[in-house]
Amino acid sequence: AQSVTQLDSQVPVFEEAPVELRCNYSSSVSVYLFWYVQYPNQGLQLLLKYLSGSTLVKGINGFEAEFNKSQTSFHLRKPSVHISDTAEYFCAVNSGGYQKVTFGIGTKLQVIP
């Protein structure tokens, strides 16, 4: 079985401040991890993914995430947020050999001017 926990349902942050959105996963086998972003009134789009190799993954729009196997975490970070980053962010896990992807409940990032 696999599961994802997003610890914060909403994160307010001032513009140009750093942000971290937290994600923990549970799986008994190797995993592939994803972050998706959903802008208002749009579908989800892939922000970044971890498949293997370097634990620091860089994505679009200046976001990055770090895979930490010992802490079963895949937190998303950005050093300086912009108003346009206001969106909902979903963490997702796909265990090796498991055919489905499990999504977290989402974290709403609100960037305050």
Place this chain on the structure above:
Amino acid sequence: DADVTQTPRNRITKTGKRIMLECSQTKGHDRMYWYRQDPGLGLRLIYYSFDVKDINKGEISDGYSVSRQAQAKFSLSLESAIPNQTALYFCATSDGGTSGVNTQYFGPGTRLTVL
């Protein structure tokens, strides 16, 4: 043009009506999915299909049915809509394959309201 399209984008219907949501993709992927999104619940899988002859139930399939008409088309039906099926519905595709990596590519969503 968008790789994954959904029609309609918005629909308001009444309890008991039959509704069909359609999804088409030009990505050439074999795998297609239907999810619903509810506030505070994230995305939940309704049905998925790994090829035209393969249909599988997801975690919340009760009250829904699907049809995979072709590799590129995957439709979701609500046989008799009820108010708690009011939600945002997403179609997605993935290439999956031997790598086992199911990167999902989403359509723009259909907002369904059942009165």
